[in-house]
Amino acid sequence: MTQIQHLPRNIKIDWLRFQCESTSKRMIRMFIQILHLPFEKKQPQSLTDVHDTNVLALNKIWHEVYEYQGSLIGAYYAPFSDSSNPSRYFVDLNGATLSALSPEKLRILLLAAQCEIGFTANRIDIALDFPLQSPRLSTRYWENFVEDGLLVGYRSVRRVMSRGCSRPGTTVYLGSRESDRFVRIYDKNIDGVDYDRLEVEFKRTRADWIMRQIAVVPAAELPELLNGVVCGAIAFRRSRDDVDFF
Numbered sequence: 001m002t003q004i005q006h007l008p009r010n011i012k013i014d015w016l017r018f019q020c021e022s023t024s025k026r027m028i029r030m031f032i033q034i035l036h037l038p039f040e041k042k043q044p045q046s047l048t049d050v051h052d053t054n055v056l057a058l059n060k061i062w063h064e065v066y067e068y069q070g071s072l073i074g075a076y077y078a079p080f081s082d083s084s085n086p087s088r089y090f091v092d093l094n095g096a097t098l099s100a101l102s103p104e105k106l107r108i109l110l111l112a113a114q115c116e117i118g119f120t121a122n123r124i125d126i127a128l129d130f131p132l133q134s135p136r137l138s139t140r141y142w143e144n145f146v147e148d149g150l151l152v153g154y155r156s157v158r159r160v161m162s163r164g165c166s167r168p169g170t171t172v173y174l175g176s177r178e179s180d181r182f183v184r185i186y187d188k189n190i191d192g193v194d195y196d197r198l199e200v201e202f203k204r205t206r207a208d209w210i211m212r213q214i215a216v217v218p219a220a221e222l223p224e225l226l227n228g229v230v231c232g233a234i235a236f237r238r239s240r241d242d243v244d245f246f
Contacts, residue, residue: 008131011226014095014199015125017058018110018211021086021118028064028075031091034109037100039066039073058090071097086117095125103219110215121208126230127199129188133245137196138170138185141242146174150243152235153181180206181233200233 020027032039042065044053055065055074062074076088091113098106113119130137143159145151151174158173169187176182180203188197202210210229217225236243 009227010129010195011223011230012095012127012129013098013106013124013226014127015093015123015201016098016106016211017090017092017122017124018113018207019088019090019118019120019122020113020116021088022116023082023086024116025075025077025087027087027089027116028066028073030112031073031089031109032066034105034112035097035101036105037068037097039068039071041065042067042072058092062090069096070094083117089113095127103222107215107217107219107222110211114212114215119208121204121211123201123203124207124210125199125201126210126226127197128227128230129190129195129197132194132196136170136187137198138172138187140245142172142174142185145236145243150236150238150240152237153233154183177201180204183233198230198234200230202229 042055042057044055054061054063056062057065057072057074060076062076064077065072065074071093072090073092074090078085078087091109093101101109142151142157146154146157154174156175160171160173162169162171171184171186174183174185182201182203184197184199184201186197186199188195213225214222234246236246
């Protein structure tokens with residue numbers, strides 16, 4: 001049997017957002033301790049009422065919010081926290097922050113949240129960066145794949161071409177931003193090196209399954225898990241000359 005040689009690729013989690021409920025009022029401290037990054041407390045935005053110490057984040061009001069390089073952790077404390085009236089917490093980490101975390105820290109963070117009363121997976125973005133191939137991934141005929149019914153799970157495609165910026169390129173969007181799975185294919189430059197990026201934004205039930213898997217797989221197996229999740233988001237119903245590249 002012929003062995004298929006996979007293209008080399010860099011794998012990363014580019015966004016992570018979840019919430020949990022807990023009877024403990026120390027969860028926010030535990031999250032910061034696990035991450036071991038210098039999160040700083042954000043000040044309330046009200047300049048007229050000194051008694052208003054609430055902070056707006058993720059379109060909601062929270063009692064405390066901590067920030068590190070655009071990443072946020074917040075808490076809304078219940079007056080008398082118990083199982084019927086728990087406090088609520090959120091964690092919203094961007095790609096830069098996630099790049100500073102080891103797989104083991106990420107696993108511990110998710111496991112700690114999932115052990116509480118309630119856990120809600122909001123969003124996880126996973127990206128694969130491939131070395132340049134010819135033609136580039138973004139220039140493939142994705143419109144034809146969707147129109148011909150070849151691409152499983154996507155009924156819409158949008159292409160955006162950037163010409164006037166310092167780094168012209170193409171971005172292809174598959175699916176709807178409101179759906180559980182939204183794909184972005186675009187040209188990426190990292191430290192002066194060009195790559196083709198395939199990035200998938202997972203939400204709700206899909207995000208929940210992925211985050212629960214991350215919490216239980218050994219750290220050494222995380223790249224394989226993430227690779228399978230992203231590549232599994234692109235599937236063709238049948239073979240054809242112009243789709244056999246994937």
